[in-house]
Amino acid sequence: IDELVGEGVSGKRVFVRADLNVPLDGDTITDDGRIRAAVPTIKKLAESGARVVVASHLGRPKGAPDPQFSLAPVARRLGELLGTQVAFATDTVGAGAKATVGETADGGVTLLENLRFNAGETSKDDAERGAFADELAALADAYVSDGFGAVHRKHASVYDLPARLPHAAGYLIATEVGVLKKLTEDVKRPYAVVLGGAKVSDKLGVIDHLLGKADRLLIGGGMAYTFLKAKGYEVGKSLLQEDQLPAVKGYLERAEELGVEFVLPVDVLAAPEFPDLKTKAPANPTAVAADAIPAELEGLDIGPESRKLYAAKLADAATVFWNGPMGVFEHPDFAEGTKAVAQGLLDSPAFTVVGGGDSAAAVRQLGFDENTFGHISTGGGASLEYLEGKTLPGLAALED
Protein backbone atom coordinates (compact mmCIF):
# COMPACT_ATOMS: atom_id res chain seq x y z
CA ILE A 1 0.00 0.00 0.00
CA ASP A 2 2.86 2.43 0.74
CA GLU A 3 4.02 2.06 -2.86
CA LEU A 4 0.53 2.75 -4.18
CA VAL A 5 0.19 5.79 -1.92
CA GLY A 6 3.69 6.90 -2.96
CA GLU A 7 2.61 6.90 -6.60
CA GLY A 8 -0.17 9.31 -5.62
CA VAL A 9 -3.75 8.42 -4.81
CA SER A 10 -5.14 11.92 -4.38
CA GLY A 11 -8.45 12.22 -6.22
CA LYS A 12 -8.36 8.52 -7.15
CA ARG A 13 -11.10 6.10 -6.22
CA VAL A 14 -9.43 3.33 -4.21
CA PHE A 15 -11.45 0.20 -3.52
CA VAL A 16 -10.61 -1.41 -0.17
CA ARG A 17 -11.79 -4.99 0.23
CA ALA A 18 -12.06 -5.29 4.00
CA ASP A 19 -13.48 -8.04 6.21
CA LEU A 20 -16.09 -6.23 8.28
CA ASN A 21 -17.97 -9.44 9.01
CA VAL A 22 -18.69 -8.68 12.66
CA PRO A 23 -21.12 -10.41 15.04
CA LEU A 24 -24.43 -8.56 15.36
CA ASP A 25 -27.29 -8.79 17.84
CA GLY A 26 -30.09 -7.10 15.88
CA ASP A 27 -28.25 -4.05 14.65
CA THR A 28 -25.90 -3.88 17.65
CA ILE A 29 -22.31 -4.84 16.91
CA THR A 30 -21.20 -7.17 19.71
CA ASP A 31 -17.50 -7.22 18.76
CA ASP A 32 -15.98 -4.51 16.58
CA GLY A 33 -12.47 -5.99 16.39
CA ARG A 34 -12.58 -6.44 12.62
CA ILE A 35 -13.73 -2.87 12.03
CA ARG A 36 -10.92 -1.52 14.21
CA ALA A 37 -8.44 -3.70 12.32
CA ALA A 38 -9.55 -2.16 9.02
CA VAL A 39 -8.98 1.43 10.16
CA PRO A 40 -5.21 1.96 9.53
CA THR A 41 -5.44 1.23 5.79
CA ILE A 42 -8.61 3.28 5.27
CA LYS A 43 -7.18 6.15 7.30
CA LYS A 44 -3.91 6.18 5.37
CA LEU A 45 -5.73 6.30 2.03
CA ALA A 46 -8.17 8.98 3.17
CA GLU A 47 -5.37 11.10 4.62
CA SER A 48 -3.58 10.77 1.29
CA GLY A 49 -6.56 12.29 -0.49
CA ALA A 50 -8.03 9.11 -2.01
CA ARG A 51 -11.75 8.67 -2.46
CA VAL A 52 -12.01 5.49 -0.43
CA VAL A 53 -14.60 2.90 -1.45
CA VAL A 54 -14.80 0.22 1.24
CA ALA A 55 -16.53 -3.10 0.59
CA SER A 56 -17.10 -6.24 2.66
CA HIS A 57 -19.35 -9.20 3.15
CA LEU A 58 -21.39 -9.74 6.31
CA GLY A 59 -22.76 -13.15 7.19
CA ARG A 60 -23.95 -15.52 4.51
CA PRO A 61 -26.96 -14.01 2.71
CA LYS A 62 -28.13 -15.97 -0.30
CA GLY A 63 -26.96 -13.70 -3.13
CA ALA A 64 -29.82 -11.21 -2.73
CA PRO A 65 -30.53 -8.25 -0.42
CA ASP A 66 -31.48 -9.35 3.09
CA PRO A 67 -31.88 -6.57 5.68
CA GLN A 68 -30.59 -8.64 8.60
CA PHE A 69 -27.18 -8.72 6.88
CA SER A 70 -27.00 -5.00 6.03
CA LEU A 71 -23.70 -3.26 6.65
CA ALA A 72 -25.50 -0.06 7.76
CA PRO A 73 -24.56 -0.50 11.47
CA VAL A 74 -20.96 -1.12 10.38
CA ALA A 75 -20.89 2.16 8.43
CA ARG A 76 -21.89 4.02 11.60
CA ARG A 77 -19.21 2.33 13.71
CA LEU A 78 -16.56 2.80 11.05
CA GLY A 79 -17.39 6.51 10.98
CA GLU A 80 -17.01 6.73 14.77
CA LEU A 81 -13.64 4.99 14.65
CA LEU A 82 -12.38 7.13 11.78
CA GLY A 83 -13.78 10.29 13.34
CA THR A 84 -15.45 11.20 10.08
CA GLN A 85 -18.74 10.68 8.29
CA VAL A 86 -18.84 7.43 6.29
CA ALA A 87 -21.32 7.57 3.40
CA PHE A 88 -23.30 4.35 3.04
CA ALA A 89 -24.40 3.11 -0.37
CA THR A 90 -27.66 1.20 -0.18
CA ASP A 91 -26.55 -1.23 -2.86
CA THR A 92 -23.21 -2.63 -4.01
CA VAL A 93 -22.89 -1.86 -7.73
CA GLY A 94 -26.27 -0.34 -8.61
CA ALA A 95 -27.47 3.24 -9.01
CA GLY A 96 -27.09 3.92 -5.26
CA ALA A 97 -23.47 2.82 -5.21
CA LYS A 98 -22.61 4.71 -8.39
CA ALA A 99 -24.15 7.90 -7.03
CA THR A 100 -22.56 7.64 -3.58
CA VAL A 101 -19.12 6.82 -4.98
CA GLY A 102 -19.52 9.68 -7.48
CA GLU A 103 -20.22 12.08 -4.62
CA THR A 104 -17.26 10.93 -2.51
CA ALA A 105 -14.87 13.83 -2.03
CA ASP A 106 -11.07 13.55 -1.95
CA GLY A 107 -10.27 12.09 1.48
CA GLY A 108 -13.86 10.86 1.88
CA VAL A 109 -14.98 7.32 2.71
CA THR A 110 -17.93 5.37 1.32
CA LEU A 111 -19.01 1.90 2.42
CA LEU A 112 -20.88 -0.21 -0.12
CA GLU A 113 -23.73 -2.52 0.91
CA ASN A 114 -22.93 -6.20 1.54
CA LEU A 115 -21.04 -7.76 -1.39
CA ARG A 116 -22.92 -11.03 -0.87
CA PHE A 117 -26.25 -9.38 -1.75
CA ASN A 118 -25.02 -10.15 -5.30
CA ALA A 119 -24.93 -13.76 -6.50
CA GLY A 120 -21.82 -13.01 -8.59
CA GLU A 121 -19.67 -12.43 -5.48
CA THR A 122 -19.56 -16.05 -4.35
CA SER A 123 -20.47 -17.79 -7.62
CA LYS A 124 -18.53 -20.91 -8.59
CA ASP A 125 -18.97 -19.89 -12.21
CA ASP A 126 -15.92 -17.92 -13.41
CA ALA A 127 -17.94 -15.88 -15.91
CA GLU A 128 -20.60 -14.89 -13.39
CA ARG A 129 -17.96 -13.90 -10.85
CA GLY A 130 -16.00 -12.08 -13.54
CA ALA A 131 -19.06 -10.09 -14.62
CA PHE A 132 -19.62 -8.94 -11.03
CA ALA A 133 -15.91 -8.09 -10.68
CA ASP A 134 -16.24 -5.94 -13.83
CA GLU A 135 -19.05 -3.99 -12.17
CA LEU A 136 -16.99 -3.50 -9.01
CA ALA A 137 -13.95 -2.46 -11.08
CA ALA A 138 -16.02 0.27 -12.73
CA LEU A 139 -16.35 1.93 -9.31
CA ALA A 140 -12.61 2.33 -8.73
CA ASP A 141 -9.18 3.25 -10.11
CA ALA A 142 -7.13 1.03 -7.78
CA TYR A 143 -7.66 -1.90 -5.44
CA VAL A 144 -6.33 -2.57 -1.95
CA SER A 145 -6.82 -6.00 -0.46
CA ASP A 146 -7.13 -5.82 3.32
CA GLY A 147 -9.81 -8.34 4.26
CA PHE A 148 -7.51 -10.98 5.67
CA GLY A 149 -10.44 -12.99 7.07
CA ALA A 150 -11.73 -13.61 3.53
CA VAL A 151 -8.52 -14.28 1.56
CA HIS A 152 -9.25 -18.02 1.56
CA ARG A 153 -12.40 -17.39 -0.46
CA LYS A 154 -12.29 -17.50 -4.26
CA HIS A 155 -14.83 -14.68 -4.47
CA ALA A 156 -15.18 -11.88 -7.02
CA SER A 157 -14.04 -9.05 -4.73
CA VAL A 158 -11.18 -11.11 -3.33
CA TYR A 159 -9.88 -13.07 -6.30
CA ASP A 160 -11.16 -11.62 -9.60
CA LEU A 161 -11.14 -7.90 -8.87
CA PRO A 162 -7.37 -7.41 -8.31
CA ALA A 163 -6.70 -8.67 -11.86
CA ARG A 164 -8.78 -5.77 -13.18
CA LEU A 165 -7.12 -2.87 -11.31
CA PRO A 166 -3.69 -1.75 -10.11
CA HIS A 167 -3.54 -3.48 -6.74
CA ALA A 168 -1.74 -3.63 -3.42
CA ALA A 169 -1.98 -5.33 -0.03
CA GLY A 170 -3.15 -3.22 2.90
CA TYR A 171 -1.56 -2.98 6.35
CA LEU A 172 -3.74 -5.67 7.94
CA ILE A 173 -2.87 -8.26 5.31
CA ALA A 174 0.81 -7.39 5.64
CA THR A 175 0.71 -7.76 9.44
CA GLU A 176 -1.30 -10.98 9.41
CA VAL A 177 0.87 -12.67 6.82
CA GLY A 178 4.04 -11.49 8.59
CA VAL A 179 2.90 -13.06 11.85
CA LEU A 180 1.69 -16.32 10.32
CA LYS A 181 5.00 -16.69 8.49
CA LYS A 182 6.67 -16.90 11.89
CA LEU A 183 4.56 -20.00 12.56
CA THR A 184 5.56 -21.71 9.35
CA GLU A 185 9.21 -20.70 8.87
CA ASP A 186 11.88 -21.08 11.51
CA VAL A 187 9.40 -21.62 14.31
CA LYS A 188 10.80 -21.42 17.87
CA ARG A 189 10.30 -24.61 19.87
CA PRO A 190 8.54 -26.05 21.76
CA TYR A 191 5.66 -25.15 19.44
CA ALA A 192 2.25 -25.76 21.04
CA VAL A 193 -1.02 -25.57 19.14
CA VAL A 194 -4.32 -25.32 20.99
CA LEU A 195 -7.36 -26.32 18.96
CA GLY A 196 -10.96 -26.08 20.10
CA GLY A 197 -14.37 -25.36 18.69
CA ALA A 198 -17.29 -27.61 17.98
CA LYS A 199 -16.33 -29.75 15.03
CA VAL A 200 -13.25 -31.83 14.45
CA SER A 201 -14.12 -31.95 10.73
CA ASP A 202 -13.27 -28.20 10.48
CA LYS A 203 -9.80 -28.86 11.85
CA LEU A 204 -8.73 -32.03 10.04
CA GLY A 205 -6.62 -30.18 7.47
CA VAL A 206 -4.74 -28.21 10.05
CA ILE A 207 -4.19 -31.21 12.34
CA ASP A 208 -2.90 -33.21 9.41
CA HIS A 209 -0.46 -30.48 8.46
CA LEU A 210 0.64 -29.57 11.98
CA LEU A 211 1.37 -33.16 13.00
CA GLY A 212 4.71 -32.84 11.28
CA LYS A 213 5.38 -29.32 12.59
CA ALA A 214 4.08 -28.78 16.12
CA ASP A 215 5.52 -30.42 19.25
CA ARG A 216 2.21 -30.57 21.14
CA LEU A 217 -1.43 -30.35 20.16
CA LEU A 218 -3.80 -29.43 22.97
CA ILE A 219 -7.38 -30.33 22.13
CA GLY A 220 -10.52 -28.85 23.72
CA GLY A 221 -14.05 -27.78 22.82
CA GLY A 222 -16.68 -30.01 21.25
CA MET A 223 -14.08 -31.65 19.03
CA ALA A 224 -12.29 -33.14 22.07
CA TYR A 225 -15.05 -35.73 22.55
CA THR A 226 -14.37 -37.36 19.21
CA PHE A 227 -10.73 -37.73 20.34
CA LEU A 228 -11.80 -39.18 23.70
CA LYS A 229 -14.11 -41.63 21.94
CA ALA A 230 -11.31 -42.58 19.54
CA LYS A 231 -9.26 -43.56 22.59
CA GLY A 232 -12.09 -45.89 23.59
CA TYR A 233 -13.64 -43.73 26.33
CA GLU A 234 -17.34 -43.20 27.01
CA VAL A 235 -18.44 -39.66 26.16
CA GLY A 236 -22.10 -39.74 27.28
CA LYS A 237 -24.27 -37.20 25.46
CA SER A 238 -21.28 -35.11 24.36
CA LEU A 239 -20.87 -33.89 20.81
CA LEU A 240 -19.45 -36.72 18.72
CA GLN A 241 -18.57 -36.95 15.04
CA GLU A 242 -18.71 -40.72 14.55
CA ASP A 243 -17.71 -40.43 10.89
CA GLN A 244 -14.45 -38.75 11.89
CA LEU A 245 -13.38 -41.49 14.30
CA PRO A 246 -11.16 -43.33 11.79
CA ALA A 247 -9.35 -40.09 10.84
CA VAL A 248 -8.86 -39.13 14.48
CA LYS A 249 -7.57 -42.62 15.38
CA GLY A 250 -5.11 -42.26 12.50
CA TYR A 251 -3.87 -38.94 13.87
CA LEU A 252 -3.39 -40.34 17.35
CA GLU A 253 -1.31 -43.20 15.91
CA ARG A 254 0.74 -40.92 13.68
CA ALA A 255 1.42 -38.55 16.57
CA GLU A 256 2.82 -41.45 18.56
CA GLU A 257 5.12 -42.47 15.71
CA LEU A 258 6.30 -38.87 15.22
CA GLY A 259 6.75 -38.17 18.93
CA VAL A 260 4.15 -35.38 18.83
CA GLU A 261 2.21 -35.03 22.03
CA PHE A 262 -1.60 -34.94 21.90
CA VAL A 263 -2.90 -33.35 25.08
CA LEU A 264 -6.53 -34.28 25.73
CA PRO A 265 -8.76 -33.29 28.65
CA VAL A 266 -8.35 -35.46 31.76
CA ASP A 267 -11.62 -34.16 33.18
CA VAL A 268 -14.58 -32.24 31.80
CA LEU A 269 -17.44 -30.09 33.10
CA ALA A 270 -20.65 -31.82 32.17
CA ALA A 271 -24.39 -31.14 32.52
CA PRO A 272 -27.57 -33.03 31.63
CA GLU A 273 -28.59 -30.42 29.03
CA PHE A 274 -26.95 -27.87 26.75
CA PRO A 275 -27.12 -24.56 28.69
CA ASP A 276 -29.50 -21.72 27.81
CA LEU A 277 -27.28 -19.04 26.29
CA LYS A 278 -30.00 -16.38 26.35
CA THR A 279 -31.08 -16.57 30.01
CA LYS A 280 -27.70 -17.92 31.14
CA ALA A 281 -29.65 -19.83 33.82
CA PRO A 282 -27.32 -21.88 36.10
CA ALA A 283 -26.53 -25.20 34.46
CA ASN A 284 -25.19 -26.95 37.61
CA PRO A 285 -22.17 -28.58 35.96
CA THR A 286 -20.28 -31.47 37.50
CA ALA A 287 -16.61 -32.24 36.93
CA VAL A 288 -16.24 -35.82 35.71
CA ALA A 289 -13.28 -37.90 34.55
CA ALA A 290 -12.78 -37.58 30.81
CA ASP A 291 -12.42 -41.35 30.35
CA ALA A 292 -15.86 -42.13 31.78
CA ILE A 293 -18.45 -39.44 31.11
CA PRO A 294 -21.78 -40.73 32.45
CA ALA A 295 -24.35 -41.65 29.79
CA GLU A 296 -26.80 -38.92 30.89
CA LEU A 297 -24.27 -36.06 30.81
CA GLU A 298 -22.87 -33.83 28.07
CA GLY A 299 -19.32 -32.50 28.32
CA LEU A 300 -19.38 -28.72 27.82
CA ASP A 301 -15.94 -27.49 28.95
CA ILE A 302 -12.59 -28.86 30.00
CA GLY A 303 -12.46 -29.50 33.77
CA PRO A 304 -10.30 -28.03 36.58
CA GLU A 305 -7.51 -30.63 36.29
CA SER A 306 -7.36 -30.13 32.53
CA ARG A 307 -7.10 -26.38 33.02
CA LYS A 308 -3.99 -26.88 35.15
CA LEU A 309 -2.57 -29.39 32.67
CA TYR A 310 -3.11 -27.10 29.66
CA ALA A 311 -1.63 -24.08 31.49
CA ALA A 312 1.46 -26.16 32.30
CA LYS A 313 1.82 -27.26 28.66
CA LEU A 314 1.74 -23.61 27.58
CA ALA A 315 4.06 -22.34 30.33
CA ASP A 316 7.26 -23.64 28.75
CA ALA A 317 6.29 -23.29 25.08
CA ALA A 318 8.23 -20.86 22.87
CA THR A 319 5.50 -20.52 20.22
CA VAL A 320 1.73 -20.96 20.64
CA PHE A 321 -1.08 -20.87 18.10
CA TRP A 322 -4.62 -21.01 19.48
CA ASN A 323 -7.84 -21.45 17.51
CA GLY A 324 -11.19 -22.29 19.02
CA PRO A 325 -12.77 -22.08 22.48
CA MET A 326 -12.36 -24.92 25.03
CA GLY A 327 -16.03 -25.00 25.92
CA VAL A 328 -19.35 -23.19 25.67
CA PHE A 329 -17.67 -19.97 26.87
CA GLU A 330 -20.80 -17.90 26.11
CA HIS A 331 -22.28 -19.39 29.31
CA PRO A 332 -20.45 -18.43 32.55
CA ASP A 333 -20.58 -22.02 33.87
CA PHE A 334 -18.49 -23.21 30.92
CA ALA A 335 -16.12 -20.30 30.35
CA GLU A 336 -13.32 -21.29 32.73
CA GLY A 337 -11.52 -23.60 30.31
CA THR A 338 -11.27 -20.93 27.62
CA LYS A 339 -10.24 -18.38 30.27
CA ALA A 340 -7.52 -20.71 31.53
CA VAL A 341 -6.08 -21.09 28.03
CA ALA A 342 -6.19 -17.31 27.48
CA GLN A 343 -4.46 -16.79 30.84
CA GLY A 344 -1.98 -19.56 29.98
CA LEU A 345 -1.04 -17.69 26.82
CA LEU A 346 -0.59 -14.47 28.79
CA ASP A 347 1.56 -16.15 31.44
CA SER A 348 3.72 -17.95 28.89
CA PRO A 349 6.85 -16.24 27.55
CA ALA A 350 5.97 -17.74 24.14
CA PHE A 351 5.26 -15.84 20.92
CA THR A 352 1.49 -16.26 20.81
CA VAL A 353 -1.02 -16.02 18.01
CA VAL A 354 -4.77 -16.24 18.59
CA GLY A 355 -6.47 -17.15 15.33
CA GLY A 356 -10.09 -16.83 14.46
CA GLY A 357 -13.13 -14.68 14.96
CA ASP A 358 -14.48 -16.90 17.77
CA SER A 359 -11.31 -17.11 19.79
CA ALA A 360 -10.61 -13.41 19.36
CA ALA A 361 -14.18 -12.55 20.40
CA ALA A 362 -13.87 -14.97 23.35
CA VAL A 363 -10.70 -13.26 24.54
CA ARG A 364 -12.39 -9.87 24.46
CA GLN A 365 -15.73 -11.04 25.88
CA LEU A 366 -14.01 -12.75 28.79
CA GLY A 367 -12.51 -9.42 29.74
CA PHE A 368 -8.88 -9.88 28.64
CA ASP A 369 -6.98 -6.92 27.27
CA GLU A 370 -6.33 -7.87 23.65
CA ASN A 371 -3.27 -5.62 23.54
CA THR A 372 -1.47 -7.92 25.95
CA PHE A 373 -1.67 -10.90 23.56
CA GLY A 374 1.06 -11.43 20.98
CA HIS A 375 -1.21 -11.23 17.98
CA ILE A 376 -4.93 -11.72 17.56
CA SER A 377 -5.68 -12.66 13.99
CA THR A 378 -8.87 -11.41 12.34
CA GLY A 379 -9.01 -14.54 10.22
CA GLY A 380 -10.43 -17.85 11.41
CA GLY A 381 -10.68 -20.04 8.32
CA ALA A 382 -8.04 -17.91 6.61
CA SER A 383 -5.39 -18.39 9.30
CA LEU A 384 -6.11 -22.13 9.52
CA GLU A 385 -5.81 -22.55 5.74
CA TYR A 386 -2.60 -20.51 5.75
CA LEU A 387 -1.15 -22.83 8.39
CA GLU A 388 -2.31 -25.83 6.35
CA GLY A 389 0.04 -24.57 3.65
CA LYS A 390 -2.82 -24.02 1.19
CA THR A 391 -2.67 -21.40 -1.55
CA LEU A 392 -5.08 -18.67 -0.53
CA PRO A 393 -6.84 -17.21 -3.60
CA GLY A 394 -6.85 -13.66 -2.24
CA LEU A 395 -3.10 -13.71 -1.60
CA ALA A 396 -2.25 -15.49 -4.85
CA ALA A 397 -4.17 -12.79 -6.74
CA LEU A 398 -1.83 -10.13 -5.34
CA GLU A 399 1.38 -11.94 -6.14
CA ASP A 400 1.72 -11.33 -9.87
Ligand code: 3PG
Ligand atom coordinates in the same frame (compact mmCIF):
# COMPACT_ATOMS: atom_id res chain seq x y z
C1 3PG B 1 -14.93 -15.30 8.64
O1 3PG B 1 -15.81 -14.94 9.44
O2 3PG B 1 -14.16 -16.25 8.89
C2 3PG B 1 -14.73 -14.51 7.38
O3 3PG B 1 -15.38 -13.28 7.44
C3 3PG B 1 -15.17 -15.32 6.20
O4 3PG B 1 -16.53 -15.57 6.27
P1 3PG B 1 -17.17 -16.83 5.50
O5 3PG B 1 -16.69 -18.05 6.23
O6 3PG B 1 -18.65 -16.62 5.56
O7 3PG B 1 -16.63 -16.81 4.09
